[in-house]
Amino acid sequence: MLDRLTEFFFPKQVSTFASDIDNLYFFIFYSSVALFFIVVFGMVYLSIKYRHRKGEELKLTSSKDHSNLLESLFFIIPLILVSITFVWGIKSYLQMVIVPDDAIEIKVTGQSWFWTFDYPDGGTTLNELVVPSNTPVKLVLSSKDVLHSFFIPVMRSKMDCLPNRYNIMWFDATKEGVYDIFCTEYCGTGHSQMGAKVIVMKPAQYDEWASELGSEDDDLPLDELGAKLYTKKACNTCHTLDGSALVGPSYLQTSQMWGQERVFDDGTSSVIDDNYIRSSILEPMTQIVAGYQGVMPTYQGLLSDRELDALIAFLKTLNEDSQI
Amino acid sequence: MSDHNPNAPSHLKHYFHDVNQQYETSKFAMWAFILTEVLTFAGLFVAYIVYRSWYPDMFVDAHKLLDVNKGLTNTVVLITSSLTMALAIWAIQKNNKKLSVLMLVATFVFALAFLGIKYLEYSHKFEVGQLPGLYYSYMGPDAAHLNNPHIFFSIYFIMTGLHGLHVAIGMGLIAWLIYSTQKGNLTSEYYTPMEMIGIFWHLVDLIWIYLFPLFYLIG
């Protein structure tokens, strides 16, 4: 029954401390339900039993306004309950804060509005955190700009990302699968789209994946690689492929205007060609398209030359075929 | 109104029973107001403490760029003005209007002197570029090694600036007192506004007595 309730209230329990936290929740929950029922029962019962019946005369009512016994109970019982809650809350918290020595360390960087993950043996992923199961994973968090917060519901873990300091969080995932990551500190227009995924794999699989990181795309043709990068590098959070404008112009529109002039918000213009695409990815603030806000972050250092070429190639293909 | 007492003094408001209640209420409220002022400056003192704990050496070095002599003079000036303010109240208690006005004028002049010296300090800083935040540009030999010196000047200008604003407001209030006393509205029977403004003025003095060592005498 507790399992069913846990499933009802909470996302899956994936980290090693999730079930303890859920149990803490249920302790408070049951205590609260009990207190709540006493309150509601008390007020409904008393108000009805002592209601002023129609036609009844107004009378002097009871002088009783005090009871040492009752007042002590009101004080002591909640005090006991909150003491247990407090101690349990701190004990569980200490578990969440003391990182095991053998944890692997992954660097997490939040920026408006995507996540970058840097792995211990090299390699970077965008918006996809890959971790081995049954291994303590320590995340070193920071932000490149404003405050963000890194939240993985199934791990019951969350920590703010600051621009001037590293924060630490850790977890040990017990079940393989793909789970949500959300940004939980307001960071601007794209805050609600700053989601990502954590992929928990078996340790052996993870090792294989980690060693392949960076080399798997070498054989893909450029335009196919570009199609992959479109989602992998989070371009899709701001640019659509179907012509509709989001935070930035649709790739379809850009592709259809290939070779034509595009006007920028300072009145200058430029022809849409390979160079323009390259500079708009590496130095997006130098030419802001008229009618859009200048909010695109630079991908300088986040894309190799080959990856840049791939994106350009992909863009060109959209003119012929707008499906990915 | 059925409760208007024709024998009541003109300054007694109708919702008070008697002058004593009115006076006690004014004094009480004034002290509560002083509490809010203390909390306002307390917030800035916390900012000072935080900044100084992050950059202790820079603070000590940067403070040398301030003119201790002017700071000291200002301290003496302000303390003296508190004395003249107190004497003005003492004089009006003795119904000595002339002396009271004289002391108020003296207070006003000292306050003006304080602001004048502050003006000299500020204008020098403006000239050489020792300004808060983004506007800081002073690169003299005694400052080249400083780490984030604009922070020291930011907190210096904010705190002395807010204090200076209170001095200016005080001057306005004292000017009104001079007018009121001269006109005969304030006498030994009723001088509550002078006493209240006096309390305010002593607070302004007290805040400076904390600011002076924290900015001019560290290290």
Place this chain on the structure above:
Amino acid sequence: MSEHKKQNYLNHPKGLMSWILTLDHKRIGLMYLFSGILFFFLGGLLALVMRFELAAPGNDIISNEVYNNVYTLHGAIMIFLFIIPAIPGALGNILLPLMVGAKDVAFPRLNLASFYIYSFGALFAMYTIINGGVDTGWTFYTPYSTQSSSNVVPMTLGIFIIGFSSILTGLNFIATIHKMRIPGLTWYKLPLFVWALYGTSLVQITATPVLAITMVLLMLERFLGIGIFDPALGGDPVLYQHFFWFYSHPAVYIMILPAFGIISEIIPVHSRKKIWGYKFIAYSTLSIAFIGFLVWGHHMFTSGQSVFSQIVFSFITYFVGIPTGVKIFSWILTMYKGQVSFTPPMMYALSFLFLFTIGGLTGIFLGAVALDIHLHDTYFVVAHFHYVMQGGTIVAFLGGLHHWWPKSFGVMYNQTIANIAALGVFIGFNGTFFPQFLLGLRGMPRRYATYDEQFVELHSYSTFWSGILGISIFIAVMNLFWSFIKKNKVDPGSNPWGGMTLEWTHTSSPPHPHNFEEEPVLQHGPYDYDKVIVEKTYKK
């Protein structure tokens, strides 16, 4: 049939200027009341826009940008333009001098100035709306707020100015309570609403200056780059959070203490019974006000502060919860052996007990550090504070309006409609916000303009019931206004509910311009229903 009304504060003195330059605390209270209700409706409209957008994932009605401005303005308007200023400003101003037997507050001119300062500050907030809004959230966290191109400065300037109004009102009330009580009205004979205003005012004068300085530092950071909150200039963004929450946590007590006071008035009167635990309720008001200054860090459990800080803040947070719990039991026990009437004020008071208990209990979940890590910045927090602020304060405020409306305006409203609207508020409120606890537990973050498909069912329930809630509040307030607009007004007499505090026993409805024909002589305590039978002047 309404008779020719005697001279009262509404009809005397006459003329527009006599209102604009009024020094009468009751008129100033009305001005706060109408401005407050106006801003409440504006904030409520913004909330309905949010809820309708959130009925389905994706940007159906408004874009992300517009949504972010809407949620920020909703919060800032509700908190700074309605709850904090208007509830002490409206009910406090109208009632405080009456309850202590005074002819006015200690400093009526300051009182009027407070109102105009509040209006002036509110203008800046309104300017923000028409000039493109502000999207930082009502909390203005740095570095986003120092870098954002939105109207941060006008809004923070408006809040800074309104802060002065808050401080001056607090000073006025404290001086009035200390110095202007009639002879014989000792502290332990004061109505508990006065104790509540006292606690509120103490918090107002001590906490608001810190808010003022925080807003000033924020504005200076934007203008001058002073470098206190910006790491690029040598500062720390988390320091901002400490400054901000040092005020804003006590601020929530400014928001709830008057509501507690209202409940402490309604329940004894409508149960015709002495209140249970008078001294305890009075002391707990002061201790909540004091302890409230020591818990601000519980808003920052995921900011990376030291483990020691986490422990201390969690510990003290639980201390604040206990006195509040005892109050709830005291209010319930007040009905024991009373004569309870299910009038609209009582319906709101019972609603309050139900809703505020849920709100308070869910605070316990959030105080446990390990659990808060999961729940922080999710809809669980949104549900918690709406239960306490709306289910608590606003429900109590509506109850207070229904309780003192006949006194303030000399008319009785339709009680049947009022009760139905109260029921609508109760049901609509639970329907809107209870699902949000679940949303939060399941991981739905707050301040999201769009969300993942998995959350759509709960969001759609929430939106549906928010419509019911909005309509019910609207009907409740319109029903009140209708009572003095309609032609055949109903006269409630000077004491329709049989209250025992001075505003009921010694003034007419509406009161005389100077409150009392002659200074009241205290004859009994505020809730002495065991000693004196007070007749009701209005029989339903």
